[in-house]
Amino acid sequence: MKNILVGINSKYVHTNLAIRYLKKYIEENSNEKIKIYESSINNNIQKIIRDVVEYEPDNIFFSVYIWNVEMVFKITKELKKILPNKRIILGGPEVSYNPDEILEKNIEIDGILIGEGENVLLNFLTKDIKDVKGVYYREDNKIKFNGFEPLIENLDIIPFPYDDEELEDVHKIVYYESSRGCPFNCSYCMSSIDKSVRYFSLERTKKDLKKFIDIGTRLVKFVDRTFNLNKDRYMEIWKFLLENYRENITFHFEINANIFDDEVLEFLKKVPRKLFQFEIGVQTTNPSTMKAINRNNNLDKLFHNVTFINKNIHLHLDLIAGLPFEDYETFGKSFDYVYKTKCEMIQLGFLKMLKGTQMKDEGEKYSYKYLDFPPYEILSNEFISYKDICRLKDIEEVLDFYYNSQKFLKSVDFVVENFFESPFKFFESIGDFYKERGYLEVAHKEVAIFNNFVEYYEKMNFPKKEEFLEYLKFDYLFMGKPGFYPAWIEENKDKELHKNIIEKMSFRSTREAHKLTELEKFSININTKEREDINIFFDYSGEETKYHIIKIEE
Known part of the structure; x- marks a missing residue:
């Protein structure tokens, strides 16, 4: 057949x-x-x-x-x-x-x-x-x-799922599991249905991971619902990956950062940047909500652990809007908590009423209204209105532009610190601006998102525009070698200094040097935030942009 x-x-x-x-x-x-x-x-x-x-x-x-x-x-x-x-x-x-x-x-x-x-x-x-x-x-x-089939106890009898040629495709994300099941009981999650946790053996897991490393797979995402359950086990896997380190490969894990101890944190300091990527489900910081969904985050410990490792571990922190007892204001507090960790990505999700979950069964209890078709997403409940859910949707979109893109780090911080009581209030404000202008209805090129930020700043009539534009100019140049300068950037170049710098570097030609570098004068020291005339040299020759501040001597 x-x-x-x-x-x-x-x-x-x-x-x-x-x-x-x-x-x-x-x-x-x-x-x-x-x-x-x-x-x-x-x-x-x-x-x-x-x-x-x-x-x-x-x-x-x-x-x-x-x-x-x-x-x-x-x-x-x-x-x-x-x-x-x-x-x-x-x-x-x-x-x-x-x-x-x-x-x-x-x-x-x-x-x-x-x-x-x-x-x-x-x-x-x-x-x-x-x-x-x-x-x-x-x-x-x-x-x-005829009844249920028993679970497989020895997972090692299941063959490795991929052919070699699949692993060579650098354009694909490869998914992998070293365990099945989850011991936690989060009320919104289907993984909570299977409380048992079964593991592939360490020997088998290492053998599989070595295949990814040897073949040259770019991104391996573990689908283990909580990877770091058994410390001896996960530390041995991480040490194995570190011992067999190869550049240009990333392993993504869903983890519970609450349970890291000092030994784990010290180990993670040794991990090369980009080798590990962590997804951490914060979901909420509201105590009543955590209790209702069967989660217990130690927020002080979580914040400490996340900020300790975020220098070399790429971090995605998750929030879920629409949980019980979480209204618009308390969600804003959860957002601010996550924002202050300075993680690379804030994943703002919306509760889905999934079949088989405790949350689905409790829908009437909290007056949930949700889509009757996939993705079964919340429309409202007794704590949050449909109007507020829509506003959070707008915030989600501008959050991708001005935070998750990692392209506005200096300029957004300047605006938040100077004109808003909290990060959430800024994203709420610029989300409203995008909505009013109709900008949420159209796709935007990168430069348009920068231009929109300038338009927003002017519309809000904020002071210190000259300072803002300096930070925004830095973000624009840090993003990559510009094909052109937008109208709001005033070019101010020291061509002789630029020439002297690139002559000392190992470029194949002057043309290549100019293609892969930029030098621009600034009136603010981007690092100290002090008013100071400086030059900043941008080097785009590596995988990530590097910059060097050169003080102008009087």
């Missing part, structure tokens, strides 16, 4: 780890062959349908998630018209919590696999359906279920 696993990702750069595990496991444990077909939600539905049909499969398996579920249901309806006698089977988190309802409403679906998929799919392909657990299926016009 011909089998095909279909993964429709949210972006081209993503890879579907689940279908790769399934393929490898099936082919190692049976005579069945199974093809992987991968696409994205941005691709044409008819193209996907044609590609699947041309393979002439007997069984079509879809990996279903919140981002692709609507597309999958459209595709399956059309596929059944073309292939009426072929089986269409769904699996994945978006169809695992109401399989009876899905089968009743969608007659083109022949079955739904639930739970951990490796053994369920293997048995489905190699046994009589009556002997297979973990499958909802139709028989005699009735929906049948």
Whole structure:
């Protein structure tokens, strides 16, 4: 029989780890062959349908998630018209919590696999359906279920999911897991449903990671729900990665920064910049909210740990708007807390009422209103209005422009420190400006976002404009060699000094030197924030811009 696993990702750069595990496991444990077909939600539905049909499969398996579920249901309806006698089977988190309802409403679906998929799919392909657990299926016009398939205790029996050529693709994000399950009980999260935690052995994990390192994979994202649960284990993995360090590879981990001790912090100081990237779920700083969602952040310790490691560890800190007891004002306080850590990225998310979670069950308790279709995002609850949610959406967008881009570090700090009582109030203000001007409705080139900032400053009638423009000019030049100068920059160059500097550097030619450097006069020392006439030399020849301040002697 011909089998095909279909993964429709949210972006081209993503890879579907689940279908790769399934393929490898099936082919190692049976005579069945199974093809992987991968696409994205941005691709044409008819193209996907044609590609699947041309393979002439007997069984079509879809990996279903919140981002692709609507597309999958459209595709399956059309596929059944073309292939009426072929089986269409769904699996994945978006169809695992109401399989009876899905089968009743969608007659083109022949079955739904639930739970951990490796053994369920293997048995489905190699046994009589009556002997297979973990499958909802139709028989005699009735929906049948034979019970749940036990979890795999020894995860090492699952083969490594990737082929070598996949790992060589520098344009793709590679996902990897060293454990399954999560011991925490966050009420909004589907991972809290499986409380047990199972690990791949350290020997197996090191062997897998060495493949990524040797082949030259650029970004490996661990999907372990909380990577740093077992200190002895995660420290051994991190030491292994440090011992086998290679430039241009990054490992991304979701961690709980509350539980780092001094030994861990000291170790992390040794980690080369860009080798590790941490995603830390703060979610809220409101005590009542933390209690309601079953989280317990020690905020002082968390702040200390995050600020201690953020010099060489790329940090993403997450917030969730719309949680119980979190109103607009308290969310602003959570935002300010995260902003002051100076992490590289603030991920401002909005609560999703996911099937199977405690939060979904408690929706009526807090008067939740939310989208009835994916992504099931909150519209309002008794603590926050729809209007405030929309305002936070605007803040999310300008936050990407003026913070997460890391292109406005000096100029935004200047504005916040001089004219706002808190960072949140600044992003609220500039979000309102973008909304009023209609700038949220259009795409912007990089220079336009700088120009909009100048327009915003002038509209607010803030004083110290000359100082602001100096900081903004630094941010603009630090971003990269400018193709041109916007109107608000007054060029002020010492060409003779620039020539003397580049003559002492090891560029192949004067042309290359000018292409990869810039020299500009400033009236403010960017580092000390003191009024002082200086030159700043920008060097763009490396992976990151470097700058050097040259004081002008009177």
